[in-house]
Structure formats: C-alpha cells, structure tokens
Amino acid sequence: MENPNSSSGLYRTQSEQLTKISEGDAMTSGVFSDVTKEVESFTLSRKSSRNQVLASPGRIGNSGRNTYLKKGKSAQMKFDFDDVASGAALSRASSAGLGFSFSLAGFTMPSDELGDSRPFSDDDIPEDIEAGMRKKFHTEPTLPIHLKFTEVTYKVITKGVTSTHEKHILHGINGMVNPGEVLALMGPSGSGKTTLLSLLGGRVTDANQGGSITYNDQPYSKFLKSRIGFVTQDDILFPHLTVKETITYAALLRLPKTLTKQEKENQAADIIRELGLERCQDTMIGNSFVRGVSGGERKRVSIGNEIIINPSLLFLDEPTSGLDSTTALRIIELLQDIAETGKTVITTIHQPSSRLFHKFDKLILLGKGSLLYFGKASEAMTYFSSIGCSPLISMNPAEFLLDLANGNLNDVSVPHELEDKVDLGNSGRETRNGKPSPAIVHEYLVEACVANVSKEMKKKLTVRSSIDQEIKSSAQSVKRDWGTSWTKQYSILFRRGIKERKHDYFSWLRITQIVATAIILGLLWWRSNVHSPKDLQNQV
Numbered sequence: 104m105e106n107p108n109s110s111s112g113l114y115r116t117q118s119e120q121l122t123k124i125s126e127g128d129a130m131t132s133g134v135f136s137d138v139t140k141e142v143e144s145f146t147l148s149r150k151s152s153r154n155q156v157l158a159s160p161g162r163i164g165n166s167g168r169n170t171y172l173k174k175g176k177s178a179q180m181k182f183d184f185d186d187v188a189s190g191a192a193l194s195r196a197s198s199a200g201l202g203f204s205f206s207l208a209g210f211t212m213p214s215d216e217l218g219d220s221r222p223f224s225d226d227d228i229p230e231d232i233e234a235g236m237r238k239k240f241h242t243e244p245t246l247p248i249h250l251k252f253t254e255v256t257y258k259v260i261t262k263g264v265t266s267t268h269e270k271h272i273l274h275g276i277n278g279m280v281n282p283g284e285v286l287a288l289m290g291p292s293g294s295g296k297t298t299l300l301s302l303l304g305g306r307v308t309d310a311n312q313g314g315s316i317t318y319n320d321q322p323y324s325k326f327l328k329s330r331i332g333f334v335t336q337d338d339i340l341f342p343h344l345t346v347k348e349t350i351t352y353a354a355l356l357r358l359p360k361t362l363t364k365q366e367k368e369n370q371a372a373d374i375i376r377e378l379g380l381e382r383c384q385d386t387m388i389g390n391s392f393v394r395g396v397s398g399g400e401r402k403r404v405s406i407g408n409e410i411i412i413n414p415s416l417l418f419l420d421e422p423t424s425g426l427d428s429t430t431a432l433r434i435i436e437l438l439q440d441i442a443e444t445g446k447t448v449i450t451t452i453h454q455p456s457s458r459l460f461h462k463f464d465k466l467i468l469l470g471k472g473s474l475l476y477f478g479k480a481s482e483a484m485t486y487f488s489s490i491g492c493s494p495l496i497s498m499n500p501a502e503f504l505l506d507l508a509n510g511n512l513n514d515v516s517v518p519h520e521l522e523d524k525v526d527l528g529n530s531g532r533e534t535r536n537g538k539p540s541p542a543i544v545h546e547y548l549v550e551a552c553v554a555n556v557s558k559e560m561k562k563k564l565t566v567r568s569s570i571d572q573e574i575k576s577s578a579q580s581v582k583r584d585w586g587t588s589w590t591k592q593y594s595i596l597f598r599r600g601i602k603e604r605k606h607d608y609f610s611w612l613r614i615t616q617i618v619a620t621a622i623i624l625g626l627l628w629w630r631s632n633v634h635s636p637k638d639l640q641n642q643v
C-alpha cells in the first residue's frame with residue numbers, strides 16, 4: 104500500500120497514548136487465576152495525533168514491565184498484519200481504563216420507587232449524551248478474549264417436496280479481533296453479516312457450520328456463555344417497564360448470587376449512569392402504542408441489559424439501524440468506550456456515515472457470503488485503491504465499499520484486469536455500458552482478497568498468542584457464579600410480570616368493562632326464583 108495520505112482523505116489520524124501498565128499486566132502475569140484480578144491497572148487516552156502505538160509482540164512477553172513506544176505513522180502504510188494481529192488497539196484494549204473500578208455509590212432510590220413512571224418530556228433527554236458530551240465509560244476489569252476465526256463456512260439445507268437443496272451462506276471467512284477493538288461487519292443486505300455474527304457469538308452451533316472459531320485459542324464452551332453479551336437487532340424489552348426497572352431486573356436476574364440485592368441495584372444504577380440514561384430512567388420503554396424513550400435511548404437500554412454482566416465479548420446486530428446519523432455516532436462512540444475497558448466488540452453495520460466509519464478499528468467487508476476485505480477500517484480504501492478500485496468522485500467510504508460489495512463500479516475506477524476482460528469480450532458477462540458485470544467484479548474482489556489478505560491473515564491466525572497458556576488455565580479454572588436460585592428467579596419474574604401487565608390488568612377501561620358486564624349479567628337474574636330446581640339450574 105502506498106502513502107496513506109493520498110488515499111482520499113480516508114487516512115484516520117488516530118493514535119492512542121498509552122501510559123503504562125504496572126507490574127502484573129493482565130497479558131503478562133498470572134492474573135487470570137482469579138476473576139477479580141483479571142486485568143491490572145492501565146490508563147488510556149485517545150488523542151488525535153499522528154502517532155501510533157507500536158505494538159511490539161515483545162510487550163506481551165514474560166517481563167513484568169512493558170514499555171509502549173510511539174512511532175510516527177506517516178512514514179508507512181504497508182498493509183501490516185502484524186499491526187492487525189497484535190493490534191495497537193489490543194494494547195489500548197487490554198490496558199484501557201482498567202484502572203477503574205466500580206464505584207458502588209449513589210444508588211439511594213428505594214426499590215418501591217421503581218414503579219414510578221412519568222410521561223416522557225423533553226426534560227428527559229439526557230443532556231450529556233444528547234448534547235454530544237462524551238462520558239468516559241467506567242467498568243470493572245474483565246477477562247480479555249481474543250477471537251479468531253478461520254475458514255468459517257455455513258450452509259442451510261432446505262427440503263423441498265422431492266429434493267433437498269443446500270444453500271451456502273458463508274464461504275471461508277477469516278479474521279480476528281482483540282480486546283479493546285471494535286470490529287465492524289459490513290456488507291450489502293443478505294451478505295451474511297447476521298449469520299457470521301451469530302456463529303461468532305456461539306448462537307449457532309450445528310453441523311452445517313465449518314471452519315474454526317476460537318476464543319483465546321479455545322473452542323466455544325459453556326464457560327463463555329456468561330462472558331458473552333449479544334444485543335439483537337430488535338430490542339427485546341418490556342414496553343411498560345421503566346428504564347431503571349428494566350436494567351435493575353436484568354441485574355437482579357443475571358448477576359452472581361454472591362452479590363446482595365443492594366449491590367445488584369447499585370450496579371444497575373452505575374450502568375444507567377454510564378450510559379447517560381439518568382434523566383430518562385423513570386420513563387417507560389414504550390412501543391408503538393405507548394409513548395416511551397427515544398430510539399437511541401432504547402438501544403442504550405438494550406446495550407445496558409447486556410453489559411450489566413460485564414461481558415468480555417459484546418456482539419451487536421445493527422445497533423444503529425433506524426437511528427439518525429448523530430445518534431448512531433453516539434452509539435458507536437459508546438461501543439468504543441466499552442471496548443476501551445478491555446472488551447472485544449463486534450457489530451454489524453448497514454450503511455454508516457463517513458464519520459462513523461472512521462470509528463471502527465477493524466472491518467470485515469462481506470459480499471454474497473465471501474470475504475472481500477479484512478483489516479483496519481482506516482486502511483480499507485488504501486487496500487482497494489491498491490487493487491485498482493478507487494472512487495472517481497468524493498464519496499462516503501462506506502458507500503463506496505457497499506457499491507463494490509454489490510459489484511457496482513459506477514463512479515469507480517475499473518481495475519486493469521477487469522478492463523481487459525471487458526475489452527476481450529470473451530467473458531460473455533460484461534454489461535452494456537462497458538463496465539464489468541457484478542458477478543465478474545465479485546469474483547475479482549474475492550480473488551484479490553484471497554491473494555492479498557486471507558493468505559497473510561491465515562498465517563497470523565495460526566500463531567498462538569503468547570498469553571494463551573495463562574488464559575487457557577484461567578478459562579478452565581475460573582467460573583462465574585452466575586444467576587440466582589430458581590425460587591428467587593421465580594419471585595423476580597413474577598414481580599416483573601405483574602409490573603409489566605398491571606397496566607393491562609388494572610386499566611380503568613378494563614375495570615369499567617368488567618364491572619359493567621357484571622352488573623348487566625347480575626341484573627338479568629336479579630330476584631329470579633330459586634325455589635324450583637329448574638330455576639336454580641337456570642341461575643347457575
């Protein structure tokens with residue numbers, strides 16, 4: 104790859120300044136033996152400068168003390184998988200914000216006030232978030248998890264009346280993401296983003312899946328369940344519960360039984376504060392019939408429901424769909440903040456704005472279930488220009504990439520290889536306007552990805568991380584004591600059910616309807632004769 108500065112303004116001037124790291128770096132010492140010691144203190148600040156952390160593999164060595172060096176970024180823009188693999192963001196990740204601990208202060212609201220809800224008003228808009236002020240996300244340390252996936256395939260078998268048909272959805276997807284990084288899965292509709300996300304999140308485990316997915320070089324296991332948060336595309340929330348009730352019930356149900364009720368409520372309050380939901384915490388979630396919180400707030404509640412368990416891996420399926428670009432940007436900034444606390448964040452994204460696109464650390468571009476690009480989001484444009492595909496007009500990079508993934512070369516330079524194909528006219532598939540057909544473009548991009556990205560990537564994926572032995576032992580030894588007893592769960596769910604349904608059961612309309620029906624029916628048999636069995640039967 105050439106000079107990034109020539110790459111249509113896509114070069115992301117990002118750097119992180121990492122101040123180190125005390126002894127007992129989570130990556131270097133045996134801290135994994137205890138959940139409470141999973142990660143040590145780091146401090147991080149993202150600053151816009153042209154410096155980049157030199158993430159030398161040696162920093163994950165055995166020495167107790169590590170030093171992060173900074174180097175000028177301008178000098179090189181080689182498509183460097185060392186960087187991708189070891190990840191500047193990894194250092195940020197494993198370090199970031201981990202000096203923070205949960206402050207269990209501030210939750211003074213008695214639980215019986217949970218039910219209080221008031222109608223939504225403009226006053227409920229949280230100023231800090233809506234006004235664009237970014238809060239720093241504080242959370243307790245978590246076990247860093249490196250996710251690697253090699254040659255992931257998936258097919259579905261559809262059974263017809265007379266025959267069965269195999270549909271291949273994913274074709275050999277490779278990639279990896281480290282703690283502290285946000286990986287975006289991008290591609291046109293139907294390209295397989297949700298399928299890949301579900302496979303990576305351990306939600307789909309069947310015989311139709313191929314390839315390997317590892318978490319700290321270990322396959323998926325039950326142990327990981329409590330370390331994975333999955334935010335689905337459609338928010339699954341109770342419309343009549345308030346924001347505070349929703350997150351508090353999630354805390355009561357999902358946090359370890361070793362914590363007291365008060366501690367769980369405190370953690371829920373912390374999450375509400377971290378997500379900037381304080382001002383709408385007593386507003387109902389709402390739905391199409393009940394007015395409730397805004398779309399962005401609803402999405403933050405869904406995220407809060409998952410991060411309450413402090414997951415190491417957070418998966419999100421299109422968290423920004425249906426949101427305006429500013430709210431979407433804030434959601435992605437929130438994900439960045441979450442990643443900075445050492446979590447691994449993977450999200451699908453449909454059509455991000457250019458501002459939003461530059462927020463991602465890594466990018467996977469899918470087209471018809473095949474990998475078209477994997478690497479740093481900031482280097483995607485440079486990669487595509489290196490294989491002859493550059494925008495001819497100024498364009499949102501995400502729009503350009505989606506056009507390419509759809510095989511659309513309008514306003515895009517045609518690579519020489521494809522020009523030849525069109526000129527020769529022997530493919531029989533070129534389009535009339537002199538542009539190669541989408542099928543040819545797709546083939547070309549897949550081949551280019553295999554030649555330039557996948558081969559190199561696979562080599563990196565086979566390299567076991569120097570920390571895997573420590574993590575392996577911790578993965579086997581550390582178990583989270585999740586959940587509460589079934590009697591407690593029953594009582595919490597019962598109370599939650601009553602709260603959710605009370606608006607139906609105890610609405611004036613329903614009460615009036617029942618009383619009126621009772622009076623009418625009562626009047627029909629009022630003073631009826633009950634002296635003969637026939638009349639008595641009639642009354643019964």
Ligand SMILES: Nc1ncnc2c1ncn2[C@@H]1O[C@H](COP(=O)(O)OP(=O)(O)OP(=O)(O)O)[C@@H](O)[C@H]1O
Nearest residue numbers: 259261270272290291292293294295296297298299
């Ligand atoms: N169980 C299934 N049976 C048949 N086809 C399926 C099944 N699951 C997924 N597919 C197909 O696989 C392809 C990829 O689906 P997927 O939902 O992963 O796409 P996507 O990129 O997330 O799309 P969107 O952005 O529209 O949500 C689609 O063509 C879909 O129809």
